[in-house]
Amino acid sequence: MKASHFIKTRGSCKSVGIVGLPNIGKSTLFNALTSSNAAMAANFPFCTIDPNVGKVFVPDERLDLISDLLKTKSKVGTQLEFVDIAGLVKGASDGEGLGNKFLGNIRQVSLIVHLVRCFEDKDITHVSDQIDPVRDIETIETELILADLQSLEKVLSEKKKQSNPEIQLKHEIAKRVSEALSSGIPARDVEISENEWPTFQALHLLTSKPTIYTCNVPESDASAGNKYTEMVKEFSSKRGLEIDPVVVSAKIEAELANLESEEMKKEFLQLYDLSSNGLSKVINGAYKLLGLQSYYTASENECRAWTIPVGTKARQAAGVIHTDFEKGFIKADTIAYVDFVDCKGDEKSAKDRGKQRSEGPNYVVNDGDVMFFKFSG
Incomplete structure (x- = not known):
């Protein structure tokens, strides 16, 4: 069975990391997610150095309806923690940019929201001076693979103690994963058995983390996407990702987050031919990939959603x-x-x-x- 099955059903939920190249809208998206201006957004690489962390409510129509039925005095939703991680660049695994620190931040999260630039804007520089979302994805994923190969190299270089079955198993798994990574296959797609899962998990591999590709598009393409989002969709399909790429306009989401009433938000979305915001799909997709679900406690005083693993x-x-x-x-x-x-x-x-x-x-x-x-x- 693929490691992704065990990650989803046995993994622990820590937080969701927003990852991508510099200048693609990560901090803007994070601000929209957390309805705050916690993350500085500016047009130069490495604007975000230390990761920003924020709690995000999971959109929940069921909770809203239960609360309406009981006319509860208060309503409490369930939350996920999101982390805005600074932009990775080519060579991060060798320490380029602030590589080691960034990779360490990614290692701490449970799931990756991989934000990809799918917009053209001469005023916002691109690290490669050319818009190519698939190449950008491959740049990031190559760095994660290289970082994993480095950590596995250390495991494989340790002296084998044949008398110790645990160390032997660790070596066997490290070798199998290393061979897969060398072929461009992420650790989450490696076949492992039930008894191998604890050892695999202890390796803390970056490419073992579930991933959602999220396309940042201009306002005009928020409802239908564009040629770049189609490229990401095709790439994601080939990779066999469980969640389809999500199309969002970070600018729309940021403006939406500053509107107070639900009615104002609804009217604003209609201006762009949208029935719901893209961030709901990102949050709910993360919830699903982390193998989480909700149950409810309900009374006239309080209606509340509680997060539990499936x-x-x-x-x-x-x-x-x-x-x-x-x-x-x-x-x-x-x-x-x-x-x-x-x-x-x-x-x-x-x-x-x-x-x-x-x-x-x-x-x-x-x-x-x-x-x-x-x-x-």
């Missing part, structure tokens, strides 16, 4: 709210989201219609479940 059992899901819920878990009264909406948020109606189930600690929580935990404390 496959989480009820007892552990309760522990996300509070450790006491996990320790003293008795049961979880559970209503599927569609049933909750169908019953108009009425718990009694759901119970009368047999839509509310009483689940034990080993129940595997489904995405969208509305849960009412009972515990002894």
Whole structure:
């Protein structure tokens, strides 16, 4: 099975890194994501040196509808952490630019949003003086591959201790991954077995991280894309990436982030023939690739979304709210989201219609479940 399967189902969710060449709109996109001006945006390479970090709410129509049904006093969404990482350049793996520091920042995140320049603008310099998104992607990915090969070289150069099965397994995996990388295959696409996963994970490889290609286009191309986004789409298809490239206009997203009301945002999007903003696709795509899902707790006081990995059992899901819920878990009264909406948020109606189930600690929580935990404390 490909390593990407284990990364999605067994990996830990730390944060999402926005990666790309200098001067492609990373900081502008980050500001839009976090609805802030935390990242300095300027027209020269290495404007961002230390990574900016921000929490981003995951767009959630289900949460909005549950809250509307119950007319809750407060609504709390789930969040992802995004990191704006400075622009990589060719030679980063050999320390060019601020290479080692940037690669170290990428190593800390769980997923890569690879932003690609798909716009022409004479006023914004390009490191290669020519717009070619596929070449730009390959430049970044080559540097990540070279960095991984360097770290694997150290593993392979360590003296083998045949008497130690763990070290032997580490060598075998490092050799297999190294051969794949030398052929241009990222670590996430290497076949590994269940028992090899912990050793593979401990290698902390840059190319093992799930990736979403995100095309930054001018405002005029936000709805339909352009010839450059088509190039990225074709390249992504050949690579077999799970999430299709997302088309965004960082300028539109930045302006949108500064609008206060939902009505104003809707009207603004309509000006560009858009029904929703591109950032929602980026955030939800990241959520999916990280193997995450949401369940809900709902009352008239508060409606809240909770993040859990796919496959989480009820007892552990309760522990996300509070450790006491996990320790003293008795049961979880559970209503599927569609049933909750169908019953108009009425718990009694759901119970009368047999839509509310009483689940034990080993129940595997489904995405969208509305849960009412009972515990002894």
